[in-house]
Amino acid sequence: MADGSMMTTEFNPATDSRAFRDALGCFGTGVTLVTTMGADGPMGFVANSFAGVSLSPPLVLWSPARSSNRFAQFSSARYYSIHILGQEQQALTERFGRNGPGFSDLPHDLSPEHSPLLANPLARFDCEQHAAHDGGDHLIIVGRVLRATLRDGDPLLFVRGKMTGFGA
Numbered sequence: 001m002a003d004g005s006m007m008t009t010e011f012n013p014a015t016d017s018r019a020f021r022d023a024l025g026c027f028g029t030g031v032t033l034v035t036t037m038g039a040d041g042p043m044g045f046v047a048n049s050f051a052g053v054s055l056s057p058p059l060v061l062w063s064p065a066r067s068s069n070r071f072a073q074f075s076s077a078r079y080y081s082i083h084i085l086g087q088e089q090q091a092l093t094e095r096f097g098r099n100g101p102g103f104s105d106l107p108h109d110l111s112p113e114h115s116p117l118l119a120n121p122l123a124r125f126d127c128e129q130h131a132a133h134d135g136g137d138h139l140i141i142v143g144r145v146l147r148a149t150l151r152d153g154d155p156l157l158f159v160r161g162k163m164t165g166f167g168a
């Protein structure tokens, strides 16, 4: 804006990772819970790095951090399910955060491939790993969608580090 009412700062993303994260965070996304059956039982991972990739074949992607405690299990999982959370499902993101109870005491079904399934997601994509690509400190995992579900409702949104929703 020429009137000076908005200030734009330029930064070097290689040296100012805080500003880089902030800039990335102004790209609003939905929120997903990625689930898989780990060696010790069902596991869930909150991720906003989800994107649709291809319609034919049906492909989607998400990116787990290599630094995650759960990276090995999620990056090697043949089957997993990606749940897009509805606006009223924010509590699930705390349950599946670092110190949350995860799937313990949470009733769930299993897909035919044994991925743990959450009740009532806005949409769900049951995937088989199709490819994995280098993504720096993350891994870009592309999944072929074997089965999908969809219901009415508004999505949970994540923008500038905060959860929100349409009309919130």
Ligand SMILES: Cc1cc2nc3c(=O)[nH]c(=O)nc-3n(C[C@H](O)[C@H](O)[C@H](O)COP(=O)(O)O)c2cc1C
Pocket (backbone or CB within 6 Å): 031, 045, 046, 047, 048, 049, 050, 063, 064, 065, 066, 067, 068, 069, 070, 071, 093, 097, 098, 158
């Ligand atoms: C809204 C939201 C989106 C997130 N998206 C991602 C993501 O796409 N990839 C990722 O590696 N971590 C993401 N995280 C962080 C992970 O869910 C997790 O908390 C973090 O990797 C720590 O995991 P660990 O306990 O397995 O080390 C996200 C967290 C939140 C709250």
